[in-house]
Amino acid sequence: MAKRTAKKTIDVLWLNNDGGGYAEKIRVPDGTTVEQLRKKKLPENDSESCTIRVNRDIAAASQKLRAGDRISVTPKNVAGAR
């Protein structure tokens, strides 16, 4: 019988600056890209409405995440008021 290998996962910090601005440590499969994570966490948002940074640097959609990465999402448009 073939031995099953456990899928490797990594821990990253997900920080959503939209709305409440919560931060949470999440576990994702190793090799997950920025775009894959965005689609999973923000399925209703398109990539044009927010800026995703990894470790405070603007990241490419195809960039692979590494353990301990800090992924932050900041909306491009935030309406002020009076």
Added chain:
Amino acid sequence: MASKINKRFMKVAKRLHTAFERRIVGAYKTIFDTFPDMSEAWLGLLREKTRVEAADIRPTQEGMREAQRLLRQLRGYVCAVKNNSGYLVQRIDNCSQELSGADTGDYSTVPSLTDCYDQIKALESEFGTCQLNTQLNTITTMSHDVQLGNITFGRYYIQIDLDKLEQNNHSFYRVTPVSEECPTVGESTHPHLMNGSLCEGEGASAIAKAYADGRLYDCCLLINSILQTYGRNPYVELDRFGHDDDYDYECETCGTGIYEDDRFCCFACDRTMCRGCVSHCGAVGNWVCEECLNNARDNDEPCVTSCHELGSHDCFVRENERCPECDDVHPDRELAKCEIMPTEAQLCIDCAKSLAEEQTPCDSCLMHGHMGCALIAFGYPVLNTRNHPACVTARGRQHMHHNLGWHHVGLFHPAQTEGDARADFQAYGQFLDARNRTDYTRRQREGLTMVNSQQLAALVGENS
């Protein structure tokens, strides 16, 4: 920090890290802000206690009232101390809670020195600048260029006040334009900016969370996003920034630019207005704004306290009904006030005087001569059981008295005679006499009518 350390960044990072550390302690120390109020309340209580102890209270009615008054005052001071104490306890509890939560959770509220360094470096990378001002104890960065619609505002300084950060003050930053050419309307250099204060709108909770977590970089990103967006409810509408005219004033109602010669001032509130936002009041001969007029209408009072023309022809607040005698509209100060029919059209003073002198009742009221009748103030006799004729002729018509007042004879049942009316009147008079036997007011009325009794007697004799 594997790469080479930038000394300038490290200097800024150290200052920032110190500010975050002090913020934790700052929350602890601010509970002492309430102590001056507590001291004042306690000293007030002690002074009052001394006064109460020293008061010479006699066992008389007046003495007891004085004692009650002193106790009420003492109670007030005790309550002030109690309230301040309660507030201090609450502050201590909140502070304890903050301190116990400071080192829990996934993200510490005191970012490490390394994290501060990374944030400063990221700010420099993102916005091109991150400067420390040691004298002002501020860190300043800049937003990206802001263009809203076809109006270019340029970049804005985002100045973080580290002193306020240490106090955990939520107004910890100011936003000011970099360029002197930045479009401006009054004190506003951006639709969502007023005097350097940004209205965060939808970004408020995210900024607050980032601030609480010590994520200064994220705060600046969000501030930048707000500056880049024109929201629904701005301080100043965007299209007003597009005007190049150099106006002398701005209408305080609609914000229109005004030159000196086109400037109006509301006589009531003294605010500067454009011609479209004021109305000319003929009653006072001055300009009044819509807001002051609406307030006056809501409260039914003159829009200007010095005005005595409320209810006149020219009044914007309201126009009084016409005097039923002369058919003219008069301001409030020229009206005789009838308390019997206050909601009906009121006689003007001249007409009331005339009717009173002629001893003629006014058409609209059948209670003339009763207390509250407007004519009494001008000499019309106060009618009571002693001088009340059962029947009187007025304006060529005969009126008989019923217990509800005077009525034209035509309103009575054809079978009812003058004798019936007299009997009715006498019975009513006896009833009133019995009821008013100790009535001070009745004695007053009788005193008033003594002068008129001869005139009335003549009148009664004429009609009997």
